[in-house]
Amino acid sequence: MLLLGIDVGTSSVKVCIVDAENQRVIASAQYPDEESPIKSLQTGWAEQSPDMWWLQTQKALAICNKKGGYHLKNISAIGIAYQMHGLVLVDKEQKILRDSIIWCDSRAVEIGDKAFTDIGTETCLSHMLNSPGNFTAAKLAWVKQNEPGIYNRIDKIMLPGDYIAMKLTGEITTSASALSEGIFFDFQFNGISKDITDYFGFSNTLFPTVKPVFSAHGRVTEKVAALLGLTAGTPVTYKAGDQPNNALSLNVLKPGEVAATAGTSGVIYGVSDQLAFDQQSRVNTFAHVNYTNERKRLGVLLCINGTGSLYRWVKNTFGISLSYEQMNKLAESAPQGSDGLRILPFGNGAERMLNNKQVGAHLHNIDLNLHTPAHIFRAAQEGIACAFRYGLDIMRENGMNPTVIRAGKTNMFLSNLFTQTFVNATGVPVELYNNDGSIGAALGAGIGAEIFPSQAEAFSKAERIGYVEPTGAAAFESIYQDWKNILEQHLEAKQDDKNQEAGRKPINK
Structure with missing residues (x-):
């Protein structure tokens, strides 16, 4: 029995075919x-463009098919993972x-910041577990205004x-997990947030039918089956954002x-059974795939926009x-520490863990007589690892x-x-x-189609291929503190700029 997983990323779309019996990838x-x-x-x-x-x-599916080793007609269920928080709009x-x-x-x-204040910070945090911030609800409000x-x-x-x-099945559905990542979901009432819809003036008719993550979200149409070589009627039985899906794929x-x-x-994503929230909404809590x-079951998510994007x-x-x-x-x-070269990896939009400030990416302490591309490559990896540590400390506070x-x-x-630097920076194996x-999307499809008798069974054959422990956390600490000091100087400068723009006196330092 075969499962098709589709991962709609920012950089590319990846597909894979998984044999449900042994949980192995046949082709990707x-x-x-x-x-x-x-x-x-x-x-x-x-x-x-969604198109x-x-x-x-x-x-991607056509390339996968050319590799052979399976027959598309034997695919029993389809799962989809996707880049989170994007706003897609369609007409009738x-x-x-x-x-x-x-x-x-x-x-x-x-x-989003204005909504956070106007609706009330306590209401937003206790009901949506987040500020509306820069999430999908605020993006929809921007379209409405502009x-x-x-x-x-x-x-x-x-x-x-x-x-x-929708393109596969002609049907449009959503889930509590998806609504929560858009800040449309009220965890106290387990439904679409009336606070959000009333404040922004959104009609409830805009929202698709709500279904569990693991359930039938439609079946492949005759037209699409002919286009892709699939069997008409094959069900889509799983849809989840990329980070909840990544967590699922790692059991x-x-x-x-x-x-x-x-x-x-870059993301650190932890599972909790508490309706908890960060008072500043620097880390965010969403409904996990098994909520x-x-x-x-809540997913507590720390996001850093500029990780692979910086390295690219x-x-x-x-x-x-x-x-x-x-x-x-x-x-x-x-050498470790890149001979003093420090890089802040925040050049890919507003960073939630920095209170939605756009700090930008920065290279510090460049010595034109010393630093080489090798130093820059290492400093980039160290800077990303330090950003993870900074965010993990916020998660620890929570x-x-x-x-x-x-x-x-x-x-x-x-x-x-990078893996060793990440471990040394965070102090966590x-x-x-x-x-x-x-792969996660394919296994999710198997869970949704009840091909696996339990969620745990879907990962029964997962094998750990590596284990990395801290080997120099104490030595790396001084590098991190230096990096953190540079970041905090930039955050203070951003606050001063904001105060000056508002006609207030800059913060005294």
Whole structure:
């Protein structure tokens, strides 16, 4: 029995075919090889075309099919993972009304901040567990304010994975997990937030039918089956945002378990059974894939926008003729601490853990007579690891104290240097597994289709391929404190700028 997993990422779409009996990947592919473009019509804006995602899904599946070893007609269920928080709008004919405003777009920060104040911080945090911030609800409010012609034509709002499911099945559904990541969900009343809809003036008719994450979200249509070679009627039985899905793929389902990923963005994601929140909404709490009204399972998410995106920029700027593997080898040749070179990796939009400030990426202490590309490659990895540590300390303030973190051996974790630096910076061991988002989506489909008798059974054959313990946490601490001091200077400068713009006296230091 075969399962198809589709992972709609910011950089590409990846698909894989998993044999449910042994949980092994038969074939996989991604498209494109180079990272997908992000449209930035203004500073801080980020958009992608949903039609691009659908085309990439088709191409990735076609590449996968050419590898052979299976027959598409034997696929029993489909699962979808997707980049979180993106806003997709369609009319009554299911036609796209505009490009998707994606997760790293910062245009709605002020709208979300004002809603946080006007609705009331205590109400937002106790009911939605988050500030409206820069999430999907605030993005929809921006469209309503700035593009009323488009807003008035909206039939349904969706997240990126909902759109791919719609293209496959012709049906539009959502889940409590999806609504919560958009800050549309009230955890006290277990439904769409009346506070949000009343404040922004959203009609409840904009929201799709709400279903469990693991359930039938529609069946492949005859037309799409002919286009893709699938069997008409094959069900889509799982949809989840990329970070809850990454946690699922690592069997992180119980309270206290923690996952991490370092792709375009970087995330630490821990599971809790408490309706808890950060008072400043620097880390965010969403309904996990196994959340139910009766059995609360929440995902506490720390996000850093600029991880793989920083490393890509470093490659394109300083290592354009090198592979990432070659860059990692060169980084190992530079000394720990990069001879004083420090990099802040915050150049990909407003950072939630920094109170939605756009600090920007910065290179500090460059010595033109000393520093080489190897230093820059290492400093980038160290800067990303320090950002993880900074965020993990916020999670610790909120009661999340992991003793081990699980991660897939992919993206930044392909670098042995980065993995060890991450462990030394955080002081927490890392378990490594061969997994990715498309595998998680495929296994999720098996759970949703009840092919596996339990969620635990879906991961019964998962094998740990690595375990990395701290070997120099004490030595790295001084590097982290120096990095943190530089970051705090930038945060103070940002606050001074804000005060000056408001006509107030700058903060005295």
